[in-house]
Amino acid sequence: MKHSNISIFIPHIGCPHQCSFCNQRTISGKQHAPSGDEVQQICTSALAEAKSPENSEIAFFGGSFTAIPHEYMMGLLEAVQPFIGVGKFRGIRISTRPDCINNDVLSLLKTYGVTSIELGAQSMSDKVLEANERGHSAADVEKASRLIREYGFELGLQMMVGLYKSSGDDEWETMEKIVEIHPDTVRIYPVVILKGTKLAEIYESGEYELFCGSYEKCGFDDVIEAVAVMMETFEKNGIKVIKCGLHASEFVERDMIGGFYHPAFREICEGHIYRRRMENIITEDYIGKTLVFAVNPSCISKAMGHKKANAEYFGKSGITIKIIGDENIPKYKVELRR
Numbered sequence: 014m015k016h017s018n019i020s021i022f023i024p025h026i027g028c029p030h031q032c033s034f035c036n037q038r039t040i041s042g043k044q045h046a047p048s049g050d051e052v053q054q055i056c057t058s059a060l061a062e063a064k065s066p067e068n069s070e071i072a073f074f075g076g077s078f079t080a081i082p083h084e085y086m087m088g089l090l091e092a093v094q095p096f097i098g099v100g101k102f103r104g105i106r107i108s109t110r111p112d113c114i115n116n117d118v119l120s121l122l123k124t125y126g127v128t129s130i131e132l133g134a135q136s137m138s139d140k141v142l143e144a145n146e147r148g149h150s151a152a153d154v155e156k157a158s159r160l161i162r163e164y165g166f167e168l169g170l171q172m173m174v175g176l177y178k179s180s181g182d183d184e185w186e187t188m189e190k191i192v193e194i195h196p197d198t199v200r201i202y203p204v205v206i207l208k209g210t211k212l213a214e215i216y217e218s219g220e221y222e223l224f225c226g227s228y229e230k231c232g233f234d235d236v237i238e239a240v241a242v243m244m245e246t247f248e249k250n251g252i253k254v255i256k257c258g259l260h261a262s263e264f265v266e267r268d269m270i271g272g273f274y275h276p277a278f279r280e281i282c283e284g285h286i287y288r289r290r291m292e293n294i295i296t297e298d299y300i301g302k303t304l305v306f307a308v309n310p311s312c313i314s315k316a317m318g319h320k321k322a323n324a325e326y327f328g329k330s331g332i333t334i335k336i337i338g339d340e341n342i343p344k345y346k347v348e349l350r351r
């Protein structure tokens with residue numbers, strides 16, 4: 014059964030930093046910090062509608078949960094207690110900063126039924142972390158990840174692609190170090206430059222060079238290509254990619270001034286993975302022919318590409334593709350049938 018989250022957004026009150034890219038109020042689309050009563054109302058309706066609550070977590074997203082004022086954090090944890098346990102939600106999911114994790118915090122979260130902790134790692138290069146005013150180091154990510162594991166929580170890491178001063182080498186190093194840490198899940202966020210952030214100022218000053226050269230030279234397709242490789246690498250190493258690209262939102266669309274946003278970012282990346290897999294099979298001998306590729310049944314539309322982009326792409330070379338489903342084929346694998 015598919016996992017789902019009951020998402021509750023907490024704005025970044027109490028967060029000790031203002032990272033270069035963060036305008037958390039825009040990302041969460043809210044400015045209001047929910048009270049315990051409001052959280053209980055959300056959970057009551059979600060539980061009444063949930064088909065399999067045992068596969069769902071109450072998720073506090075948006076800010077740095079363990080950095081919000083202690084009393085407020087305790088109030089939220091208390092408020093959701095009646096909604097977790099047998100016949101109710103599986104547990105609590107939180108996201109926080111690597112330097113806001115220690116033994117005391119983890120013991121407390123354990124007592125309150127927190128099951129999963131996601132860390133905003135963003136980059137594993139200290140140079141990039143510093144340039145983007147994260148206020149923690151790559152070693153902090155490694156240490157916090159180790160502790161989270163020791164306490165038996167599910168671990169998630171979030172990374173960003175294309176941060177200020179991040180080179181191509183920094184991006185691949187971040188991917189490799191995350192593979193080494195081996196979290197259960199990963200979220201990949203290509204950078205989106207939002208109004209009102211430090212990144213917007215740097216971008217507007219013309220000083221901002223994205224990872225593969227100048228901003229003009231690094232197009233959307235290059236980022237898709239890079240993120241597609243990252244997705245494949247994580248999945249191949251048994252790390253689930255639970256998010257790719259910022260959540261589709263009218264607030265982000267309104268406030269973005271640059272970077273890589275698309276409401277179907279993940280679908281486009283997955284279409285790209287399938288395109289490359291098919292390209293590896295296709296030779297010149299196939300021009301003018303119709304080729305039937307088999308993929309996992311859940312991936313038929315991914316293999317066709319976003320808005321059938323792959324069918325169109327191969328069509329330009331005189332190749333018609335047909336995609337069929339086969340339960341025996343794993344995700345991202347492709348077989349030519351005829």
Ligand code: SF4
Nearest residue numbers: 025028030031032035
């Ligand atoms: S730590 Fe998170 S919430 Fe705080 S400023 Fe940075 S990105 Fe925003």
